[in-house]
Amino acid sequence: MTGKITRRTVTLGIGAAVAAPWIARSAFAASQPILLGVPATSTAAVGAADHGDHINGTAVAVDEINEAGGILGRPLKQVVIDFDPLSPESSKQAIAACIDAKVDAISNPYMLPPLPAMDVSSQYKCPYIHGSANRVSSEAVKADPAKYGHVFLATSAEVNYGWTFPQWLAHAEAKGGWVPKNRKIHIVQEQIAYTQTISKCAQEAIKKDGKFEIARITDIQYPVQDWATVIRELKEVDAGMIIIDHWVAAELAGFAKQFVQDPVPNSLVYLQYGPSQPEFLSLTGPAGNGFCWSTVTGVYADEKGKAFREKYKKRFPGVMGLVYTGFGYDVPYMLKAAWEAVGDPRKFEDVNAWIKANPFRGVCGHYDMNNPYQETLHYPSNGFDDLQVSALDKGQAQYYCQIQDQEHKIIFPDELVETKITPAPWWS
Incomplete structure (x- = not known):
């Protein structure tokens, strides 16, 4: 063996061809993928733009992660479920479809209202990270952590x-x-x-x-x-x-x-x-x-944010949305950190505990959900509640x-x- 690393194209995620290092990595290619359920619409009358951004941002992260060797020696795959985010019944069906697919986590831009889908997810309790900037969802987590302790609002709320x-x-x-x-x-x-x-x-x-x-x-x-x-x-x-x-x-x-x-x-x-x-x-x-x-969540224009904007626009030319592109990109990396720390994506309880206990810095800023609401802290503070912070590096701007x-x-x-x-x- 000469030590030369060749590259081979594999198909992962939502059909995107990605290049992965090939150093006798047949085990990686053949191993069971870690599944990230992404309930996101491309067909609904309202929400398709935001949700499309979320799918695209997730795809960028999934491809990068797989090119770097995956997670725990396994590829990551995005499983997209189309639904109507304004329909409670459709939202419930989307989460049920994720459970049927035995996903390891759920990443959702938003559902209005959010509670019906959260109720369905409580039967499974894999990490459920969402961007429905809606205080009623995080209040439900605080009121019943035994039921909703797996649900994380990775933005601050609409208030x-x-x-x-x-x-x-x-x-x-x-x-x-x-x-x-x-x-x-x-x-x-x-x-x-x-x-x-x-x-x-x-x-x-x-x-x-x-x-x-x-x-x-x-x-x-x-x-x-x-x-x-x-x-x-x-x-x-x-x-x-x-x-x-x-x-x-x-x-x-x-x-x-x-x-x-x-x-x-x-x-x-x-x-x-x-x-x-x-x-x-x-x-x-x-x-x-x-x-x-x-x-309340969006790609910053700092060095980290600009780097993401540049690669996103290269992958998806045209007008770039600044919100769910970055949110979709950050969530897989947040989960990657948790899965690698725990060592097994199927240990849902341990993974959820790790996400709550460990802040994460992404292209949309600082995610800290270590509070009873499991809601990202908000910057700047204006004195209205305890989920606001007075320093940018302690919350999401x-x-x-x-x-x-x-x-x-x-x-x-x-x-x-x-x-x-x-x-x-x-x-x-």
């Missing part, structure tokens, strides 16, 4: 979208780039529990902060096909700050295109989360410039972006900023 809002406003005003024309805030809120919780927490934080006032709250109902009535009301109130508390990218793109044709002059417009999904920029083009959004020149640029918090807020096209 932080509301609680952090006044901090961002203060930062935008103090750092320059935005001078509020008045101190009024107009909230446009959708009716699902997720957006209602965000609105409630925003109102709570705004009242506590005392620097702005809620001028009006306008209700909308999914699906929103025409924003003309809402825009007329926005112009009537003429608030300096507008919150569109909705999360569906295609509908927010429709809002953005209608708004720029007849805007509320000099108002700062925040579109909650939806613009993070790649279809928003694809649908809006230049009309998306100037709008702001935030996420919620960051705010503004779309500038058809690109997402981080404008808050200071530790992650790429640039400051700039005038929107409808500002004089």
Whole structure:
């Protein structure tokens, strides 16, 4: 034997061909794969963009792990289960399919609502790591750890979208780039529990902060096909700050295109989360410039985050989503660390205990779920609960972006900023 390492192509994951070192590694190639169940949709009317990002980010991690020799001498395989994330019954069926496949762990971007699927998973109790930024899921873990101790919310909860809002406003005003024309805030809120919780927490934080006032709250109902009535009301109130508390990218793109044709002059417009999904920029083009959004989990623009962004874009050209691409990438590496520490992926109880006890640093920041909620700690702290931290390296940052020149640029918090807020096209 000369010592030369040749390479051989094997097919793993979701059909992607990957190269693996071949040094008499027939045992690796023939060994039973470790199975990562990924309930994620590519067909549902809502959620396919985020879920597709999650599948792609997972694929990048799976291929890297296998190229490096796998986990405990075994290849890792992604098992994708298509389902409707807005349907409780479909969500339950997706988890049941993972159990039938005897997966070693589950990685899910989100389900709305999350509890029905969690109930099904409790019959199996493999690690269930999800990104449903929904406090009701982590409250269930705290209330019944015997039933849900295998469930981890690897983001902070949606309550932080509301609680952090006044901090961002203060930062935008103090750092320059935005001078509020008045101190009024107009909230446009959708009716699902997720957006209602965000609105409630925003109102709570705004009242506590005392620097702005809620001028009006306008209700909308999914699906929103025409924003003309809402825009007329926005112009009537003429608030300096507008919150569109909705999360569906295609509908927010429709809002953005209608708004720029007849805007509320000099108002700062925040579109909650939806613009993070790649279809928003694809649908809006230049009309998306100037709008702001935030996420409680997303790929940082630091050295680690930029390296991931570069390789992801090389693998998947086009507009890159900044949220579930990184989330999907981080989860397999988190599990890899746990599986290797425990020595056997089938020791579910030990693996779950290791995940809880050991923080993990990924491309989306610092994951620390060692608390009764098993929810990732949130940065920055604003004093609303014990799951917030005052140091970036102790929690996962919620960051705010503004779309500038058809690109997402981080404008808050200071530790992650790429640039400051700039005038929107409808500002004089």
